Amino acid sequence: MSGDYEQTKLRVCQSEGAYATMRPLASSWEQRKFSDIADVCSGKDYKHLKEGPIPVYGTGGFMTSVDEALSYDRDAVGIGRKGTIDKPYLLKAPFWTVDTLFYAIPKEDMDLEFVHCSFLNVDWKSKDESTGLPSLSKEAINETIALVPSFNEQSRLGEFFNNLDSLITLHQREPPHMMKEGKNANQYQRRISFL
Secondary structure, three states: OOHHHHHHHHHHHHOHHHHHHHHHHHOOOEEEEHHHHEEEEOOOOOOOOOOOOEEEEEOOEEEEEEOOOOEOOOOEEEEEOEOOOOOOEEEOOOEEEOOOEEEEEEOOOOOHHHHHHHHHOOOHHHHOOOOOOOEOOHHHHHHOEEEEOOHHHHHHHHHHHHHHHHHHHHHHHOOHHHHHHOOOHHHHHHHHHHO
């Protein structure tokens, strides 16, 4: 996923407009530690594995492909343990992560897109535990507080971001004038009206 998209998503997550939309619902949101919303797991070295179809991710994104996965069927949020600790991104199963990248699998009552947005809203650099290369611990992640609504509200927010993802993908494929006039016009208009 591109860095430009992640920055856009972060701005939307943090924007006054997004919070203004959610503010009437926010009174029922509760404070929870990240340990209550996701299981933070450690990545591992992959060099003993054979080449295969499973993507391997590090703090900078995709690295290579191997024949085994750390998660075969659960999507997660990847967040750096060393180096780039402030750029969490989505990991679609199956995947493997190296030992410098944690992967956080949402708990059963948590929406993946909402958890991702929660990760994007934290100033992880302020939790840096090193004097050299930026470093983040599981404990620092688990003790961080997030505001969490009901699962239905999380899902609505997740749907909003999925539609945003699709709209951005459409914009990247064809120039806007072609989307408004061409074969994707109806799809484009539906997504615009949702946003």
